[in-house]
Amino acid sequence: MPTLTIDNAAVPFEPGETILLAATRAGIAIPTLCSFEGIEPPTSCYVCVVKIQGRNGMAPACATLAEAGMVLESGSEEVRRCRRRALELLLSEHAGDCEAPCRRICPADLDIPVMARHIVEGSLDAAVRTVWSRLALPGVLGHVCPAPCQKGCVRAPVDGAVAIRELHKGVAEAAFKSGAPAAPRAAPASGKKITVIGAGPAGLSSAYYLALLGHACTVVDEREEPGGMLRYGIDRAVLPSAVLDQEIALIRDLGVAFRMGCRVGDQRALDELLQCSDAVVFATGAPAPDRPWLFDVHATAKGIAVEAHTFASSRGGVFACGGAVAVCRMAVRAVGQGRLTAESVHRFLTHSAAGAAWSPRFDSHLGKFEAEELRQLAATDLASSGIAESKASLFESSLVTAAARCLQCDCGKKLGCALRAYAQEYEVNRDQYRTGARKPVARTRYASGLVHEPGKCIDCGRCIGITAADHIRPGLTFNNRGFDVTVNAPFGADMDAAMGGALGRCIAACPVGALWKINGTKET
């Protein structure tokens, strides 16, 4: 077998094979957004570029035939930069949000559109999974959260925001009412012990997620009952204690131990805790100004100094979150930080270096909608189709109606989107080339379940290639040329009918959320 060299590694290939094929077989990952099995390489995305020694410029690996003795670069900074540029250019004409604005605002990162979708579908288990994956205290927050998410709701300027807080509150109520609030199963025991100081929202949240990750967790608090400010700082009329109690009980059920009436007051006490724990999390709430700081952990008047994203303090194995770090007026922020801290502690315990694996989630971030786009989006009802099927729902019908108002403005392919994955991998600057007006946001939902969002299309040509290869009529085509190219069905035919028998394959092949199916692809 002849060979070529990619990044100093010899790669064998069959004559007539492309560089991409040879590299893939050899386990060298070359990104691509347009080449696809069974069709001629569209050579459109140019994300697969490689540098061939002795040739000018870059060559697309998907369509360049491998030649014996070729010497290629695929992982060099120059090649990576070129791929990054291609991705940035594609993102500049990709009009769509990866995540809905409400989720971006939610300090606990609750996947609101997915939750709404599950409510509409009447899928209690799925709704519970979605909600509890981000909110350890969803019912509590349903009572006390100021719901900043609702300020960002895309629907708000049209006819009022979706009542998001009512949704997770309703999910929690339905869950407890059904008697089986699907206690998530914890991971196998890790053998690690963690002490969480403080049983307020931050402490409860971090204990919950640490327990889920399989760590033995003890919450220490000086008060008699767990709940912190939720119990002692909020009017019972606003938050009935039964609501708090049942959600704490769920945490207890996961195996979290509570040592109440116990105060960790100084460094000696902390040292003792560190002796018997693998990590300690400070979730003590705002420091009392009259109490001297007696710990060997760096702190300011505002609170304990921690590293952004990891919540690690100056002392190894000691973490802090919530009001203990900085003023924290919203319980939901404390809950969110509690989860992030739990994840960070987990990484610390399993990888030794805290924060090694942290990287921000890429979000294409569309920006403001135009009035006309909003009107259209509001008219394109994605959620209500599920209502009919969910007759036997465990949810109150008013809750389902409220959930059905959600415009589902997150991306239907936010998990499967290759553009997003590569954008993350290549650390792109999504605003690098957003120099002109963006494409309009538009979406059409077809009866077959196809949702077509032309604003997200990156003109890769996969769907056109697939319909052409299968000789499907009327088929799909590029219309216009240059920057104005669009993928269309001829004569205004319906997109799903135009793809005929290849519809499913086209949806699966679409590397972005331009083609997706309303059922099945949206998950947390």
Added chain:
Amino acid sequence: MGAGIFRFSPQWRDVSSGCPCETRVNKNNSQPAITEGEATALAPDAGDLSGVPGLSPDPASAEWVDALVQRVGATPDKVIPILQGIQEHFHYLPEELLRHVCRTTEIAPADLTGVSTFYSQFRHKPAGLHSVKVCVGTACHVKGAGAVYDALARHLACKEGEDTDPGGVFTLEKVACLGCCTLAPVVQIDSVIYGHVTPSKVPDILKCFLAQADDLASNSDTTQTGAQDSGEIRIGLGSCCVAGGSAGVYQTALDTVKSLGIRARIKQVGCAGMCHRTPLMEIVHANEGVSSFYANVTPEAVAGIIRRQFRPPSLEGRLKAWFQSRIDELFAPDTELPSGPRHDLDLRDKPVADFLGKQIRIATEHYGSLDPVDLEEYLRHDGFEALKACLGSLSPQEVIARVSDAGLRGRGGAGFPTGLKWQRVRESRGSKVYIICNGDEGDPGAFMDRMLLESFPYRVIEGMLIAAYAVGAGEGIFYIRAEYPLALVRVREALARCRAQGLLGRNILGSAFSIDFEIKEGAGAFVCGEETALIRSLEGARGMPRLRPPFPAQKGLWGLPTLINNCETFASVPWIIRNGAVRFRAIGTQKSAGTKVFSLTGKIRHGGLIEVPMGMTLREIVEEVGGGIANDLTFKAVQIGGPSGGCIPAAHADLPVDYGELMGAGAMMGSGGLVVLDERDCMVDIARYFLTFTQSQSCGRCTFCRVGTRRMLDILDRLCAGKGVAGDIGRLEELAHSVAGASLCGLGRTAPNPVLSTIRYFRSEYEAHLQGSCPAGKCKDLVAYTITEECIGCTLCAQTCPVGAIPFTPHERHVIDDAACVRCDMCRGVCPVEAIKIVTGTERGRLCPH
């Protein structure tokens, strides 16, 4: 408009044009969901659009289309000729007829709509009665085509986003290049070309056109007088000459000769190259052999010239001539001729001698003296001698060797060695070999191919036949832009005459060699000049280039070996065969042998089609051949190579014309557009102009070209609008390098050249734009018009201003309302005391409080 010359649609097109896929909502809610299996069952058969609502065509139109399909063919590759037929007949593509075509041919609906929206020739909306095409080629651009377009739009009162006036009389459009660069700015209304148009002439032109429209329709008498013995009256009928008014000259000459009974032959000849002096007329006396050359001839002057040159044979004729000339003097004195003074040209004049003397004619041999379609005449001037020599005594391999030895390189732009290309095609295996003449010259500011095809069709045919013999081709195609109607007519006629004479078809000149050529019309896509895109277009597809290799030499048209050469390359071949490789090689430089044809235009005194030896410096071309810069302004730069080329500053003008030298300077030979720029040209504007062009011509396939060129243009747009952001120049440069390094085809890879070369040589101008000033005073958003103290209050400017931005205040110093001013430059043109100034930067800031 304004911002993007070639943007065919505004940015929010998808919404405003109501693309059905995007605006329709829940359309199908009532229908049951389609499962995969059902969808397959539902998928209609070929061409069936039963699921797609739409009107049926009226029976007469449907019948007309059926007849067209009958004539053209119904296979998928016939999609472009079918669309061209419909467009020509209906002036646009009615959707119901397109559906009808899908039902009655093998063309897939997706392919039909894909193709019909790719080529700019095709319209999907009804058009007005007459089409007004404003040429925005480079030469026209630098001479103010933008202002002309704006004036037309204003005058026709087209609504925002509409291209047709409310009355439906005129449809206004911008076209890439009409190839009449020496007459810039040029406007074509239907088939009539108007040169040197200014915004103030617009109302008269439209009025004049409407008045003449009827005459034009009825007057198609083209009687040709037979060969006569007194001599020849040669009248240039190349597109530039026609645009300059030579059709009227030709008609008057015919009438004069007839009425006076003069025995002279009136002959249409091809381009003489001196396009800046059109219309041209040459009179050659049979017995004396001397010729007199007349430039800028008017129909009014023709009779006088003919009377002076030829003695009418009879007494009656002489009396008539004398009488007529007295009357002419009384009623039509020369000084009142509407189009300015007309001149005799003496070939010994220094400017004329410079213009002609420095040139060497190979591709344009016998310029200005051959009747383009007269085969006998071509044969008398050694025509087809080279072909005879090849068929008679040279093997194909020897022909290739001779072309290789001559060092001929492809004249299409990249300069690939022609002999090597031929060799590769010859060595390729395939059941058949195709040969294609690439006449899809689309560079704004270039018209070499048009001139060669219009004036020397036989030479191109001969070169192509020799090439076909050398590579063993069995079928040949002329791919010619539809925007060149005269070239199409001439080549079609020339091919027919060749066929009749046994120069095409079976057993050419009695040899065993057989081939025929057909013509395919391009449909308006610059990218089809790229060979793989050209091939896709011939196959009836969207003209999208594909990755090479495989090269067309191995896998071309229909997957078979294909030789594609440019017109000029073919036109150089007969000379090489007749005169030998050594003589060709003796001309030009070490690495670039022979001559190069350029269309020399812009701010030059003597523009035209020139053919100069390689190695001549740009300065010699500009200052000697071209006679220097017009209007006593300063030579600033030469833009060479069109949208793929670059700008060479005057300081580097001693650069020789040579493929390698130009490349090294950041430019490119390109197909030979040479636009001269003076101090009043803004280099950022020039870069933006070219990028606007390439961006609009991108096929839209690869990311770097489709999106990258648009983002570069966005940055240039904001620089020219005074909205530049710190770091923009660096951002632009970096993106330009990415686009150049990673685009699929030559269009994208060379598109950044105009930007990179202007940044390289004129960086300070970019920096000035970033600071909000345009040193050349060209960028509308960065300049203001102001009236100085010299103003005498004559009100001419106030009367001329098309938007009423100058109040009518006689005897007072006029004032321009900056907010209302559209920067059309008309006031500055009429001011008798040069009191109107363009200011920019801080000076403008003082005028304009915001």
